[in-house]
Amino acid sequence: MDPSGAPPAAPLPVIRxxxxxxxxxxxxxxxxxxxxxxxxxxxRCVVGTTGDGTVTLTSRAGNDATVTYPELGALAEQLRGRxxxxxxxxxxxxxxxxxxxxxxxRRMGIADPRRAARLAVECPVHLMLFDLMHLxxxxxxxxxxxxxxxxxxxLDLEGARWSVPASMEGHGRQAWDATLRxxxxxxxxxxxxxxxxxxxxxxxxxxxxHVTTLDVIIGGWSEGRGGITGLPGAVLVGLEEQAGLRYIGxxxxxxxxxxxxxxxxYLAVIGRPGPPFANPVPVRGAHWAEPRLxxxxxxxxxxxxxxxxxxxxxxxxxxxxxxx
Numbered sequence: 001m002d003p004s005g006a007p008p009a010a011p012l013p014v015i016r017x018x019x020x021x022x023x024x025x026x027x028x029x030x031x032x033x034x035x036x037x038x039x040x041x042x043x044r045c046v047v048g049t050t051g052d053g054t055v056t057l058t059s060r061a062g063n064d065a066t067v068t069y070p071e072l073g074a075l076a077e078q079l080r081g082r083x084x085x086x087x088x089x090x091x092x093x094x095x096x097x098x099x100x101x102x103x104x105x106r107r108m109g110i111a112d113p114r115r116a117a118r119l120a121v122e123c124p125v126h127l128m129l130f131d132l133m134h135l136x137x138x139x140x141x142x143x144x145x146x147x148x149x150x151x152x153x154x155l156d157l158e159g160a161r162w163s164v165p166a167s168m169e170g171h172g173r174q175a176w177d178a179t180l181r182x183x184x185x186x187x188x189x190x191x192x193x194x195x196x197x198x199x200x201x202x203x204x205x206x207x208x209x210h211v212t213t214l215d216v217i218i219g220g221w222s223e224g225r226g227g228i229t230g231l232p233g234a235v236l237v238g239l240e241e242q243a244g245l246r247y248i249g250x251x252x253x254x255x256x257x258x259x260x261x262x263x264x265x266y267l268a269v270i271g272r273p274g275p276p277f278a279n280p281v282p283v284r285g286a287h288w289a290e291p292r293l294x295x296x297x298x299x300x301x302x303x304x305x306x307x308x309x310x311x312x313x314x315x316x317x318x319x320x321x322x323x324x
Contacts, residue, residue: 010050010083010137011050012048012049012050012056012083012085012134013085013134013139015046015085015133015134015141015198016046016062016198016199017044017046017060017087017198017199018087018131018196018197018198018199018200018202018205019199019200019201019202019205020188020190020201020202020205020206020207021201021202021203021205021206021207022206022207022208022209023203023206023207023208024206024208025172025173025176025187025189025206025208026172026189026206028172028173031170031171031172031173032169032170033191033192033193034169034170034172034189034190034191034192035145035146035149035167035168035169035170035189035190035191035192036167036168036169036171036172036175036176036187036188036189036190037130037165037166037167037168037175037187037188037190038128038165038175038179038184038185038187038188039179039184039185039186039187039188039207039208039209040089040091040099040128040165040184040185041091041098041099041100041101041184041185042089042090042091042092042099042101042104042128043059043060043089043090043104043108043319044059044060044087044088044089044090044319045057045058045059045060045065045069045088045089045090045127046058046060046085046086046087046088047072047075047084047085047086047087047088047127047129048084048085048086049075049076049079049082049083049084050083051079051080051081051082051083051084051136052076052080053076053077053080054073054076055072055073055075055076055079057069057072057090059319060319060320061319061320061321061322061323063323065090067110067111067112067113067116068107068108068109068110068111068116069090069107069116069120069125069127070113070116070117070120071120071124071125071161072090072125072127072161072162074159074161075127075157075159075161075162078155078156078157078159079155079157082135082136082155083134083135083136083137084132084134084135084136084155085132085133085134085135086129086131086132086133086152087129087130087131087132087133087196088127088128088129088130088131088162089127089128089130090104090107090125090126090127090128091104091125091126091127091128092104092106092107092123092124092125092126093126096182096183097182098182098183098184099184099185101315102315103123104125105315105318106119106123107119107123107125108318108319109318124161125161126161126162126163127161127162127163128162128163128164128165129152129157129162129163129164129165130152130164130165130167131145131148131149131152131196132148132149132151132152132155133148133196133198135151140196141195141196141197141198142195143195143196144192144193144194144195145190145191145192145193145194145195145196145204146169146192146193148196149167152164167190169192172187172189175187176208179210180210184210185209185210186207186208186209186210187207187208188205188206188207188208189205189206189207189208190204190205190206191204191205211298212298212299212300213296213297213298213299213314214296214297214298214299214308215294215295215296215317215320216237216238216239216248216251216294216295216296216297217237217238217239217240217245217291217293217294217322218235218236218237218263218267218289218291218292218293218294218295219236219237219238219245219247219275219276219277219288219289219291220235220236220275220276220277220281220283220286220287220288220289221233221234221235221236221263221267221286221287221289222234222236222250222252222283222285222286222287223285223287224252224260228257228260230264231257231260231261231263231264232252232255232260232263232264232267233252234250234251234252234255235250235251235252235255235263235295235313236249236250236277236281236283236286237249237250237251237295237297237308237311238276238277238291240291241278243278244277244278245276245277245278245291246277246278246279246306247275247277247278247279247280247281248306248307248308249307249308249311250283250311251295251297251308251311251312251313252313253310253311253312253313254297254298254312254313254314255313259313259316262316263293263316266293267287267289267293270289270290270292270293271287271288271289271290272288272289272290273288274288275288276288276289276290276291291322292321292322292323293316293321293322294316294317294320294321294322295313295314295315295316295317296314296315296316296317297311297312297313297314298311298312298314299311299312
């Protein structure tokens, strides 16, 4: 018990974020059973507060991000006296109101409080809150999406650095057209009756991007030629499957010179003597790396052998780095 005589706050449950499956929008004759949200180009964050004026932020990978985004700490003041666990996406908004992942990368992984505080002024983030899993000691996991959103709306969580974005029920095509015109990444469709299933990639939530992208694991690299000798000309990537990491191709198109230098620094630290892939990699002179780094790529399809067609590098995803 603290000096004021108040009992200690009950610990919050650890709730892993529910995940969406990639897929097409629901058919028009099914839209009435779904809600549609903007797919934000940011990093997932679970927010917890015990109601005592403090807040904790946890990344999708389970890492503590509280120090990284100090400007979000004031959210706890709006929830003072109430305990809650919320789900959201941390973004940096550009001048047009869209999410800029490049700007957000400046903020990721900062563990030094003074540097994080300086960056919070120079490049502030915004937290998009779209779900509520626990409130005042009660689990909301057994409520439907529609019910959870109603409770979330009732908290009136609007501030300079956070908000509850709109959810459009029954109008998937309108949501698709509006997000395309506005330059957003895509749409997330959520079945109105869906329960919140922690850590599960559920077909009751579907994400549809305006471009076809895939998160892949880097397991090696091949050296470039000419002006990029000594640097990655392409990275060798795979997907984690039951049998292990499956090699799916080499990605070099779209890599900028600064990105090649950045990758070279990272890959030098995590080099290994042999391939991490479970299947053969038909690349001569390959350099191997521990499968820690995750990248987002775009591609046009698959070959019959399960290799990417026309893969194009988009960006490194430091928020999805595999730490162990």
